């Protein structure tokens with residue numbers, strides 16, 4: 687039976703490190719890091735997410751700035767707000783919650799954020815910096831996965847890593863991070879031939895495809911570390927009429943019988959994302975002020 691990697695507990699230790707560093711920034715430099723979150727429209731899931739971000743930001747001792755704009759906000763108005771936040775010295779991190787409404791171009795918005803304040807790490811400059819092994823702002827979810835992998839293995843050098851999924855938010859940056867840590871990296875996706883065989887070579891298997899329970903125990907090398915980024919809601923008739931349950935991209939029962947370690951869903955990667963966002967905000971604040979970065983919270 688695999689060890690369960692407790693993302694909830696890990697996220698709590700990340701938040702503690704963030705809070706300690708924030709306290710030091712205030713005490714020694716009189717600086718309070720600030721995170722601005724912009725939400726366009728009224729998507730209920732996004733609203734919950736934004737509220738959680740705001741609460742955890744304040745709990746870590748940082749300033750939280752929330753900007754909620756109506757769904758029909760013109761793109762020019764959103765870009766004007768981003769420009770204002772780019773020029774606000776109290777704001778060290780800017781995040782525009784995705785997805786944005788259809789009339790707004792996502793790439794235009796992302797690339798309008800000042801790269802040094804881009805705590806999502808989605809700006810083309812940060813993507814390029816990461817790809818060339820330079821100091822970048824790194825996307826939160828893959829960075830959280832890397833932290834958990836380093837915690838379990840120490841050095842990842844020479845390990846075979848397979849990332850299933852090629853999204854800009856998780857798959858591609860995850861592959862870059864594993865490559866930077868000297869893994870032999872394969873990106874598998876919907877067109878990959880013999881995907882089971884490819885996965886079975888992995889010492890580290892990261893699943894980020896958004897297909898419920900796609901990866902089963904017979905795809906996994908005995909003793910492998912399996913990181914499940916998927917969060918899928920599926921019908922759960924056994925819990926009653928119309929009930930749903932959360933599952934990952936990994937079939938937990940069969941994979942946990944083979945793997946050496948596994949992140950559960952929920953309670954694995956999920957809680958790490960906001961914790962790393964807070965860490966990225968502190969990192970951005972330190973870099974902007976020419977101060978030492980928090981240890982263990984960067985790539």
Ligand code: GUN
Nearest residue numbers: 781782783784785806826
């Ligand atoms: N929507 C869902 N996940 C994310 C994320 O990591 N960043 C942003 N900006 N929007 C999201």
